[in-house]
Structure formats: structure tokens, C-alpha cells
Amino acid sequence: VKLAIIGGTGPEGKGLAYRFAVAGGQEVLIGSRNRARAEAAAREVVERSGHEKVAGLENDEAAQQSELAILTVPASAQADTLPALRQALRSKTVVSTAVPLSFRGGRPAVVAVAEGSAAEQAQALLPRSTVVGAFQNLGAAKLWEGDTPMGQDVVVCADDEHAKQQVMALAERLRGVRAVDGGPLSCARYVEGITALLLNINRRYKTLAGVRIVGM
């Protein structure tokens, strides 16, 4: 598949691009508001991964050329970014990785979103696309660490069964990732919230903590 990573020049987008490049089997299109920034990020990922199938484009071109898109713009930027991509992302599966966070007093906390979650907000902003919540708990530093097994679960939430299965299969292309069906898109709010918890745990334990669902 051709994967677009919208806003892929930040640490999370580059981290996912790196892991998907290493996994092979998909072409990765890193999107940005600025083509030169996208190209620089793509070069970085090619160098780190040793895989060539990574390119940098403007967000709308990446969206247009993709078969599936992953959103890695900050939650607070979705309202400004997504309406312009409606046509390019029409009828496509779109993955929401966003966690609406504030860092008041230096402490990560979840910010309330009127739609219930960043993923549901993305769905409201992209009514003709099928939004799936996933990857919110995979930290950028762990993704970028190298080709080490992630050893983590990705909880996938969606209302559309086909899109959910598609993203679960995609998640499991990442080394050491198990995909877990987290139910409907409205459950994405709980997954997003776990990231605020993980960031607090990481700070206390000076580590890169992740999620594993047990007892399944």
C-alpha cells in the first residue's frame, strides 16, 4: 500500500515512517505544509532505515497519492488542516494517532474535545473518509530507537469493520506489535487518555513505557 503520513515531519510521523520503511511492503509518503521540510524528513528516514521507498510531499499531494493516510498533526491543528484534505482523502481509511494534551505546569493531561476524542473530531472533519483510531500509545522515541521489537499493543478503534481489520493488519507489520480490537471509534478517547498516563509514568521511571493488554 501507499501510506501517507500527514504532518509526518514531527517525531511521531518520522518514527512511524521509519518503522513502516523497515517493515517493507509499503511506500511511505511523508506530508508537510512545506515540501522542503517533507523532503528533508524523508531523507532522514531513508538514511536511518536504509530503505528507499520514502518520499516527501506537501500534505495534499501525499493525501491524494495515498491509499491510506495516517494523521500525525497535533490534535489542535486538525481543524485547520483536515478540511482542505477532504477531497484527497475521500473514501479512504484515515488513521488518527492524535492525543489532545496540555502540559500545564509541565504535567501532561488530556484536554476535552467536544466530539469526545481527537479521532471522532477527525471523523467529523472528514465525513467522507473512514477514520480509525490507532498508534496513540506508541511513543516517538521508542519508534525511532532502531529496529528493536516494540513489544507493545496497538489498540484499534473504528466503527467500520473492514477499515478496522485493515489498520490492525497494518499495525502488525511493525516489529513486535500486536493489534487489539478496541471496539467502536467512540472508545478512542480511552486510548488517547492512556498516553497522558504513559507520559507521567515515563517521567517517573525515566523510561519509554507502553501498553500491553493481558488476559485475552
Ligand SMILES: NC(=O)c1ccc[n+]([C@@H]2O[C@H](COP(=O)([O-])OP(=O)(O)OC[C@H]3O[C@@H](n4cnc5c(N)ncnc54)[C@H](OP(=O)(O)O)[C@@H]3O)[C@@H](O)[C@H]2O)c1
Ligand atoms: N510524540 C509522541 O511521542 C506521540 C506519541 C503518541 C501520539 N502522538 C500524536 O502524534 C501526533 C504528532 O506528534 P508529534 O510529537 O510528532 O507532533 P509535532 O511535532 O508537534 O507535529 C507534527 C507535525 O505536524 C505539523 N503541524 C504542526 N502544527 C501544525 C498546524 N498548526 N497546522 C498544520 N500542521 C501542523 C508539523 O509539520 P509541518 O510543519 O512540516 O507541516 C509538525 O512537524 C500528535 O497528534 C500527537 O498527539 C505523539
